[in-house]
Each structure stands twice: as structure tokens, then as C-alpha cells.
Amino acid sequence: MEKILVIGGSKGIGSAIVLQQLENKQVFNISRTTPEISHPSLTHYKADILVDTLPEIESIDALIYCPGSINLKPILSLSVDDFRNDFEINVIGAVKVIQHYLPALKRGTNPSIVLFSTVAVKLGMPFHASIAAAKGGIEGLVKSLGAELAPTIRINAIAPTITETSLSASILRNDRMKENMIERHPLKNYLKPNEVAQMADYLISNASASISGQIFRMDYGLVSFKI
Template structure:
């Protein structure tokens, strides 16, 4: 389907070496995009880029404004344009009571989960406005609507990402579309960061899946497909959409 092709278009994915990020890079790459895999871990980013027909890996620390600026510039230098920005980078806090969340942890969570999307948007905007299809997709979380105990700061910041998406959609239209996806839990490196476990135990998995009507966690491809759609010509009239990729958790 030509509406889902991205030939001669450049897509930058922050956190591009992670679970959702790497699958998003592959999905765009399969559809002809020039892909910029931006990640703090340059070695892993290079491994993802090596899988794709047209891709480069760049090191980007999304908590560092200068690193973001340099990464956006490197992307444009590599392919001559920037058409789609996927603000995917993010991280949870280890679950625990709000009274045990330090100021240092709060500041770090703010920088990586919210501020990074603002800074990357600022840096990318001149290039996105010059594109015929300028588009931003932010990765929020279904926890913005259905929070779990022990992650108050993370959940509220992801709610902020959804609010940012709507606000930017109004501000940047019609030149640039801004949408977001809100995934439910998936068995990626995110789980290790949130729980301290390499993999979910059977008991923990059953507990999480119990609240998902579709009866399973999200797969990375589920999220990549949603991002691809929102960036595509099929969604050319969609802006300010916060798309739940949650198997129904938000309505259960």
C-alpha cells in the first residue's frame, strides 16, 4: 500500500535501540524510509541500523539539550531532510511509595520522559516545517490514564506527554501534525527497569494481563504499527490524537 510507504523520507527515532524503538526503526525501514537510530547506547544503535537498507546510528542523550541539537543536525546532514520525529526515549522509576521518590529521581524522570520531547521538537521543527509530511509522534503510556501504584511521577509525566501532544497539535497545525501512542506494558527492557527483574514472573505476568481484555501484553510490533500509521499519508487528517495501544486496558 503506497500510503504506508516512506521512500525518500527521513525518520528519526529517539531511544531507537530499545524494544519499541528498534522495532519502530525496522518497521519504517521496511517501508523505504531513511532511518536515524538515535540512542545513548551507540553500539546497540549501530546494530539496529546495520539491519536496515538505509540507516545511520547516532549517539543521543535525550537529557542533554546539546546532544539533542547535535543529533538532529547529524540526521539532516546524513540524509538532507527530516520528515518524521518519533519521541520514543523514556524510562520508568523503580516502583515504590511516593514519599521515597527523591528530588534527583523526579528531575531525571522529568528530563527523560517529558523535557526530551519538548527539546527534540524544538530542534527538529525547522526541518519538519520544510517537509511535505512533517510529523511528530510522541510515545506516552496507558499509565497516563490507568496508573499503577508506585509510579506516580512517571504516570503523571506520561499524562503530560499526552497534554503536550494536544497542545503542540493546535500550535503547529497545519504545517506539522503531532500525535502520540500510549502502550500498555510490554516485555521489553522497560520491565527490567521498572521491576528489577530480567523477565516477568508468571505470577506478575498474570496479574498485569488480568487487566487487559485482549489477554496479553503489548508486542513491540503493535506499537510500531500504530506509530507507522500516525506518520503515514493514511493519517494525513489526524492530529492531536492520543492513540491507546493497550488491548483495552483503558476501558476495562
């Protein structure tokens, strides 16, 4: 049975990924809160990946790093600590986890890593300076590690548009705001967690064996089209 390690699998996209992977894989989850999902193939470790010692796992076939942040403010309202905190959550946490579990990945079968960026790296968006800067670091990390770890380990990133999770609740807090967000996207929708989970599943599968160092923009046309 394949072994999948999910970081931040208790909520949102991470929870959707855990639920999907439990269908036929052994899943390890590391997060500060316990997932609502209970399953014989799920092992949960309660930890803050930025400060706590990470648990040892002998071998894993895929690592999916889900923690992120939405910190939308004008540049003059963003403190240096805002930038530092977003970078810590999104980039330093991913680096710490990859460094720790690289030996376990090398013992896995066709191992791969999936990280998360945002459409705001490709498409300039007001009030996204801090998170876009942090996720830009993620995209650079994917490119660099894709080259460094080849041919043993593949690494890719998903860059979603806004996704209906607790993290985006303030942006999608009423029907009018949801309708406005739908209209903003050329394909007239925004993402649900299970859609992103399906992309993550593809990227850790043998079906994507030829793909590494790529950023997959799930944007409902937001970045690609002007209609």
C-alpha cells in the same frame, strides 16, 4: 525516499520502529547505544539527547521520540530528583528534540511527530506518580503543539500498556508474573514492541492525515473495560 528520525531506536519499542521503517524509508537514529540493526538506509548518531549537541539533518518527514522510564515507587519513596529525572527524560528531551528539528520537519513532506505517553495517565495506578506526572506533561504537549503547528505538522502520542521490553523486564521477570499481567487485561494479553511500531507507522503515514493532537491508548482493554 521518506526520511524518519527516531530518538532512542536502539532498544525496545524504538528498535522495533527502526526495523519496521527500514523496509522502505531512510532512517536516522539518535541514541546513547548503537542499534544491533545494520542497514544501508540506517544512519546512527551516538548522543545523549539531554546533554549532547544534536546532529544537523537537512529535512525529515517524521520524528518519533521513544525514550521513557519506568520508576515505580510509593510516593514516600520517590525523591524530588526522581520526579525531576523522569520529567527530563520524557518531557524536556522531547521538547529539546522538537525545537531543534522543527525547521527540518517544516522542509519535509506531510511532516508528523509521534511521542509516547502511558495508560497510567488515564487510569490511576499505585506507585506510578512520577512517570504518570511526566507522561501527563507529554499529553499536554501533544494537545498544545497539535494546535500550534497545524496545519503544517501533525503530532500525536501513543499511550501503551506494559510492553515486553528490557525496560519492563523486572515486571515481567517470570512466567507467573507474565500470566498475572495477561489476566489483568480484559483482552488477555499485553503489548509486544512490533504492535506499537505498527501504530507509530500508521500515525506518520498519509492514512492518518486527518489526525492530530490525539492520544492513542493501546491497552488491551485495561483502561476502557471493567470485566
